[in-house]
Amino acid sequence: MKPTTKLLPERATAGTVIGGTTVSYLFAIATFAFFAWFVVVRQRQPFDMTTIEPYRSAIAAGFLRTLWVSLVTLVVSTSLGFVFYLLSTSRLGYFRAFTNVFTEIIYGTPLLVMIMIMAFVIGPAFGSTNRSVMGFVGLIVYITPYMTNIFRSAIASISSEQYMAMDLFGFTPYQRYRYIIVPQVVRILMPPLMNNFSLIIKGSALLNVLSYRELFYEVSLMTNNTFRFVEGFLLMWGLYLVITIPLSQLTKMIDWRWGL
């Protein structure tokens, strides 16, 4: 009685994860490109990117500030999120309740409202009149519970049977973290972390209401002077997509290559 070696189909390859065939993708992208072209030619004013040329360095600086703000927010909110995760597993009921109440409040708040409250209400109460910085803090505070959440689900996804197996084999606590727990958590964490990064980049556009000179602000400034709304806003849209789409593709690649 030899066991029948029945193979399940291999996990999807990179091509199919990204979905369907290359040809379908080219057609789909062409559809959106055609729509963009259609929208551009329908404008009363002829489309002319050279009109915004003088603002090039200002917009580039705004683009870099958007990236900078997003990266700092990513690092700080990830760290804070981990601290909140630890608090949420605390033996002290107060800390668990604190993180739950905090999460509920943030989940129920629009990001724009959070930023305004931070800049105009909470900031001044602590003597800060720098609204850009307080808005930035608002963005960090807003993302933190989303970070806590991904830590929680990543750590919970290690099955209890794996812990029992580690027990039976006699792994030391260091070996458990080094060889089993951390390598898995990092892999599980990567895709949602990248998603949250995308969320941060998109959310950072709201900081323009506080006159923080990020991408949206610089482009608005330009359009107010030149009335070149079509060129400016399309460029801005493209610049956001240039960061977020590769990021989401990278996330899929990571998940395909390293996912559990």
Add this chain to the structure above:
Amino acid sequence: MKVELERLSHSYDVEVLHDLSLTLNDYKAVAIIGMSGSGKSTLLRILSGLERPSAGTVRVNNHDVTNAEYRKQVGFVFQHHSLFPHLTLLRNITLVLEKTRGYTPEEASARAMEFLDLLHLGDQAHKRPRNVSGGQAQRGSIARALSLDPEVVFLDEPTSALDPILTFEVLSAITELRNIGKGFVLVSHVMNFVAAFADYVIYLHQGRIAEHGAPTILDNPSSRELRDFMARVPDLSFR
């Protein structure tokens, strides 16, 4: 394999095992059967040292099962394969051999391949658990358990998470291991596998041993409880 239960009781919130006493000498494969909630998994976990009994003493091959050293003599196969999902089947075995048993990487790799081959997984060694079938992953768990050279291998419903074809595959592989010189203690719902593999059967009913003996008791039960159980258990075909 020698198994001694002396006035064993165990409770979580309620008592699940009531005052069990039994001595078994020289059996190769002991099966524990019974309905859900009869306490069979609990008994298996106590025998394997995964859980401490609330009262009584339990000895397997003259080891006290509450002794921490006993755990190193034990192989355990869970309902769901407990392979580490980020590692290949091969690395799942070599990691444990290298880090907890002091093997060099070369020795560990040779030994791991030996046991993967024994379970017909030689060609799957470099795949991760998600890229093999559930049956192959479960056989990988068995290979990992055996590679640690345990005295006794415990199997807790090793096929209950698998479809009938994969169940057949895994139970066939286990059957082939019968004469490798290990003791086996297992919980299974596949009665004709139990009848073919085990040389002793314990039937638990509501935390008590209602009947025990050679596998022939499955065909000719003397207690009413086992008769009822055998009449109700579906005949999952194996062999």
